[in-house]
Amino acid sequence: MSGHVINRADQELPQSRYDIVVIGGGVLGLAAAFYLRKFAPARRVLVVEQGGIPSEEGETHFSPALHHHFFPDEGDRRRARWWSAVLADFQHESGVSVALKNVFSRVRYVTSEPSGVEIARADPAAFRLAKAAEFRGTMVEKFVTFDDDAWLAVDPDGGYGNAEAAALHYGHGAVALGADLCLNARAAIDRSGEVRLDRLTINNRMQIETARQTRVQTGMLILAGGAATGALIEHQLGELNPFQRYYAQFPRIDHAPGFSLAEDGSLDCPVVSTGDFTFRPHLDGALVIPSALPPDPDGYKPTGGRLMGVNVGLRKELITRLVNRMESIPAFTLPTLNLGKTCGNLRGAWEALTPARRPEFRRVPDLDAYALVGGSHGFSLGPAVALELAARLAGRDDLPWD
Template structure:
């Protein structure tokens, strides 16, 4: 069953390309950052493994959390004892898996009360004057600084991993909706009708010794619905409004009250905190500001209003709130263990079926967890961040 290590994989992008495969050693569902990274590492660790990546959209996945992820690597997000692992992820993103927008950028973690390692915000702003117009030091008098923090584009990492996996021999099947079945997967190849409806063109059942479910927030539901497995994971809908205050290559990333202000494209992308999981069946809807409907949902709007005194530009027209939900980008985010502060993880939810989740801390630890699962599937001992 093995694929030669020196042979590039095949790509099926549309239903006009006949797909006749019936068996793989490993099938990975999802071409976001976690799935493509796991595929790349697995092909490198076990070049003989016959591997298929199946994705509902394109490469990288265009609708998931990878594209809208903050792209902020910081040691402040590494749980105790996992700093070496986080540094290994930094090295991967800074190297071949990074992109032209990988940029060292200090992170200012701002607080209303004393926290370990904090110093005066006023003194901190003397070192980072670009951030001064954004902050009221009287409301946020304490600041921690991560000088090693960086910003990057997780979508570019997913693209680099996916392309690298195909060059290393993995097959890639796009525009395909996958369902878990005992012993493998059912693949519904999708096409678009003349009336612009997405429909199933043909269905294939593929046997697989191992299936990796890297479907992000849809992963736990797929395992529960298709296999009857029980998981404790959740999901939340996170939007990313924009703040049109000037930023440049030297502007630091800010974090206050769980809200991250990430310098991007000459302004700031706002990444609100995730407080809790959204209930099953929840449909995101916009909120209201001074009686006017806006595209930012109520939970996000409340967070922004609570910080308007501490971050005065949030109370100006520089904040884009949209008139409908479609005006403000958003995506479902996986919550490992149902917690907003839980690191990425993988677990075997059924014999041969592994659930791989990134979640809110994927920027700092996602690639190492994807590697860890790839090593487990390949039967490889040891982890590179533990060496030396």
């Protein structure tokens, strides 16, 4: 039987006790709920999300969702392959059809990174090594400068996805399998095994306020609050927080003369990675995706910097990196490079950083709770890690990629 979606503050929850409460309705929390119901249909599961589905607050909303298979760890490559198969037919995986259909654009992923080239060399059946000369005269040349003899690694199954579409599939799929979903409810936790829900509403001054509070008993908690998970652990449970975060930003290169477009009007270009910057088509232009910065200190407030005496939205550390690469990345000299006038009008979001810089779940000490955090590869590898957590809680050890 389907679960319930509770989205108004005056709606009662169908139950006051759940076996598992998942805090956070981003792609990882929803994937965990989906696989929990799939593997252990007798367990009562509730997902609590402070916004809607897809939420406009978390990492999933802002993620450029790059996906490739250049992972040094063989197990991660298998997880990424499994995810590629899911992305190719999400309706089959989730059992539901959702309105956002463009869940993955398989445009190829080209990297000049030595580690990627090494992985491609070791596995010629999965990847292709190409002499850089092959890309002369193509869009790739706008994003990376190379000698003709240099090797580039090509992942034919790579590209970029739509993390929100994936979250929607998992969300609808979880409800179809019987999970309850409580939206517009901010969860607070302590060590009692009880979750307090601030049921949110919008007042007539268009401010979000708490309409009422609801308490839910749970046997197990999954903390999947994205970049907020560290604060949940530290401030609400008083545990040392293993997760950090930094404020990520993505400038856009708007359409420029010489940019070629595919039939659907999007930039006709694979994802191109140079290591510290990756470029992906975004409508008729490209998104610039810097690799992760070091963690920001507590209390850091995102602010823009100054470039050649002009205020821009891009933060100082990324301006420095961009200036250092101006000679080797032709697109950085285009007049259509859009760094925003202020931080607020440049696309950006808090990104969780895990200690190993890959998605993970870990037990919160002395509590029936797991933290489930994506971090930098949370789109590519996170759903597999959510599935692993669900399988562990359901007592299963057969994983679909093994």
